[in-house]
Amino acid sequence: MLAVKPTSTSVKSNFPCDRLSPATSGAGKNGRVKKIHVPSSVSWAKPHGSVRAVISREDKTAKSPSTGTPLKSKDVSGSLPSSSSSSSGGIEVKAVVTIRKKMKEKINEKIEDQWEFFINGIGQGILIQLVSEEVDPVTNWGKSVVSSVRGWLPRPSNHSHIVEYASSFTVPHDFGNPGAILITNLRGKEFYLLEVVIHGNLSWWDLRREDCSSNGEDTMTDLGHKDDDLARPVIGGEQRPYPRRCRTGRPPAKSDRRSESRVEKPHPVYVPRDETFEEIKQNTFSAGRLKALLHNLIPSLAATLSSSDIPFKCFSDIDKLYNDGVLLKDDELNEFGKIPFAGNFMKQVLTVGDRLLKYEIPSIIKRDRFAWLRDNEFARQALAGLNPVNIELLKEFPILSKLDPTVYGPPESAITKELIDQELHRTSVDKAIEEKRLFILDFHDLLLPFIENMNSLPGRKAYASRTVFFYTPTGVLRPIAIELSLPPTPSSPQNKRVYTHGHDATEFWVWKLAKAHVCSSDTGIHQLVNHWGMAVEDPSMPCGVRLVIEDYPYAADGLLIWSAIKEWVESYVQHFYSDPNSINSDVELQAWWDEIKNKGHCDKRNEPWWPKLETKEDLSDILTTMIWVASGQHAAINFGQYPFGGYMPNRPTLMRKLIPREDDADYDKFMLNPQKTFLSSLPTQLQATKIMAVQDTLSTHSPDEEYLGQVNPLHTHWINDQEVLELFNKFSTQLEKIEETIHKRNKDIRLKNRSGAGVPPYELLLPSSGPGVTGRGIPNSISI
Structure with missing residues (x-):
């Protein structure tokens, strides 16, 4: 993001700092350098003004104390004085490095932190190097200046896990355009680099088009195993149209140079560090993975020991997953102890007791064990279940x-x-x-x-x-x-x-x-x-449409959320595009829409249903649709996966047998024991418990989840326009009222598709939620 002010320029990019290999960083055998490109062309040859270049990793996980104030960006006029030419003919450049510690530390880590602070304070922990785009004729490398990061700022952060250090160095007048910043970690411990702020005299700046470009788009060429005769067809193109994905830069497969190679275990799938989960979310997800591993491992072992993956014999076997947990026998426990990746912690957990692993009771059977059997519940879930679209x-x-x-x-x-x-x-x-x-x-x-x-x-x-x-x-x-x-x-x-x-x-x-x-x-x-046609146009209705089925919980609640988003977006667009011709004349906006249509969805770019982007109304409709899909609609079809699918007979992910006919060999078995035939047609115990563990993870909210209409206290400085802030507060208030409306609807006994004896209330579109599997809550965006 590039924000320009009369006296300063801010350039933001996301990164943590870790130990990179020499091949990656080009830093020699120590390999502890992070290279950060400055995405603007900045010259400090002549002091015409002041530049404030900020390379920042916005903190999405830190919880602000209730009495604390949000972190503020460092101001040029604060503790860092404006830059001035030094007596040696160069330009003095000031830098501030902001580091975030772990928010939950062990005692030994706190002791190590004190040592790290001391080392960094005396300039032995972090080096900061500004590299020019111009090559030094002597070294044939980019011109550069380097300085140690020393001491603390006089104004410490209000948050105990945020630490700031200062640095200064002198840049020659012939330095040219700065092209990158190198951060060298001289210590063995990884740190999280939150922000680097650099102050220097400004000659000019220009945002280059290539700095805004992505890594490129590609079709789905990495499905299956290209090098193991298990290749799958490429998804994307005329035969199999599909949206493009971002190219990752992985090397090509040996058997097909047009396809990217896959990342196989034990190597982790590459995710850019600025896109990985934050600390709290990663811890939550890791805990979910451990739970999924434990849930899956015991049935897997049981299947291995019995040499077959067996079906459920009766419905009580399924109930035991929630009521009794998994019963471990001695030989299973011994077998588990031989697994090389079962650490001491997991082995200790397994020795706590026999009945170790329990699944949470899904809401579909929590109030009524037999609700899923009824025809009206089967039909109700088409309107208020996991897939109501x-x-x-x-x-x-x-x-x-x-x-x-x-x-x-x-x-x-x-x-x-x-x-x-x-x-x-x-x-x-x-x-x-x-x-x-x-x-x-x-x-x-x-x-x-x-x-x-x-x-x-x-x-x-x-x-x-x-x-x-x-x-x-x-x-x-x-x-x-x-x-x-x-x-x-x-x-x-x-x-x-x-x-x-x-x-x-x-x-x-x-x-x-x-x-x-x-x-x-x-x-x-x-x-x-998705299908449409469950509503008809009606200008007299608040949303402009009338539902064919009035008691359609997903659609009725969804229209409330949609309308609130649309009103917020329209007011936001009106604030920034007051001129009727401003949409067509906005070159960046038109390029954005062109990239979505012609690059991201190039297989369908000539379809007649593409909306145009010519008016404020067009832009509002496009943005409303995008926000709705990534927030409300995703919440409605995702966070109910375990509440509805956690009881496998209600939503089996596969069937293993066809329905027996009168002339089939298995028909007599069906007549003798129809329950056994039914259960043997469903997923096996191993298949069921695996998918239940996945659904549990997918349905879980992280403790640091940010929900629609909410702003993390640390991010309030993102909105510095008072009118926009007021519009957003209005949007947030509207969502709170919608939540009250949904609660009232769920208590209305006339609305049989969202209430009744043993029926779980429809809460998937309630905007807020607590952590865990709650069956409610609309996050700001999709994170999976």
Whole structure:
């Protein structure tokens, strides 16, 4: 970010400082140098003004004391006097180095810190070197000046974990443009470099275009193992259009020079240090990884010892994961102790007791163990569950496929009008469509082209599903028919079967299996595809649309959040773009939109649905959509993964068997023990516990999470415009009122899709949350 003021220039970039290898830093065998490019062209040849170049890592994790004040940027007129030419003919340059310590330190680390402060204070800990773009003809290296960082500033930080040091050096008049800053850590301990502030006389500055460019875009060329005959198709391009990713700079694969090589264990996946998790979030995530490892390791060992990955034998086996934990036998405990990466801490944990590992009870069964079995709960989750964005209004009959009929068979669905009429009893299909009471989850065309390949995998069986719902006059959604399709074969050109609830025991269990296959399809489509058409335009409504189903918790709460974001964005855009022509004339803004459209989504750049960026309204709509997708929508479809999916029968991530037919060899087994058939069709114990651990981690909020409408006290200086601050405070207040509205809605007994006996209230779009798996909270952005 480049901010220009009349007397100063601020340049910000993110970095910590660690020990780099000689190949990386070019610093010789010590390899403790951090090279920081100054992303502006600054000349100090003639003192025409003052430059304040700030290379900063904004602190996102530090918690400000309740009585403390936010950290302020150092002011030129403060303890650092303005630069002046020295008697030797050079220019005196002042520098301030700000370092952040760990916020939670052990006693020995605090003692080490005191020693580090002493070493740094006498100039033996950190060197700062300013490097010119001009080459010294004697050394053939860039001209440079170096100085030791010494002492503390007279104005210490208000935060105990923030430490500031001062330094000064003299720059010759012929130094030229500064191109980089080298920070050398002379000590063996890594430190977190928060900010470097440099003051010197300014001749001119110019922001270069190449300094603003990214590393470039690329297709998904690193899927699978290119060098192990396990390559996957490239995602991106005409055949498989997909948004571009950022190129990482990894070396090319040996077998395909156009593809990047993968990072394999034990080497960590490279993430730029300025994009890694902050200290608190990393600790939270690491704890989650340990929990996931422990949760997964014991079932893995059990599967290894028994030479097979076994299914759940009864529902009580699943309940034991929450009630009793995992029971460790002596031989399993001994086997675990032999694992090389099981440290002393983990071994000690394992000896605490037999029943060690418990999963938290997911909210879907916390109030009612059998809620997931009911048809109305199956339907309710299409409106207020983990994936409430795929249900559509059914507008015409018959239901038709858009796939090639020569490949996938006749386009007509096997769900006929006569069958629906039979299920509706007191009304007809035509009348239900006219009254907007029929809805559909249609995964047929999305999945059918892939079903043959999916079912060829061992232990994987799937259908392309369609589910039709009826919205009753009492305000409850009810599933009335499920169609499960397989690719056509010569003996079965219409390989489709339709299931209804039925009235006998056999039909009940078959219906339960059909619902499980629908949930598995829904889990696979989750976060990939969105459907629209659940609202109609209505200028009389506050948001300009009227929901087809009034009691649609995701949409009803989402519209409140959307409207608040839109109002905030519109006021913000109006503040900075008061001139109607200012959007078209903003070259940087237009270049930003051009890069999104033509580089980031180049496979779809010619599509007619791209919005234009010509007016303030256009910009407001674009920004509102971006903010909503990264905040509200992501929260609604992400943080419910464990609350809904943590009980595997409710949302199985895969199915291992097809529904038995009358002429199948397994049909007799199904008739003798339908529960065993049902459970053996679901993921095995190992598969289930693995995905439960992943869902638990994905659904967890970090203690330092920043939520929509909130600003970390340390970041309040980001907003120095009083009018913008007032607009933001208004936005925050509006979100607080929305939270109160959602609570009131959840207590309204008339809204059956968000309340009722044993029904978990719909809280996924409540803006605020505490840490952990809460099933609520809208973070400012996606962090995964």
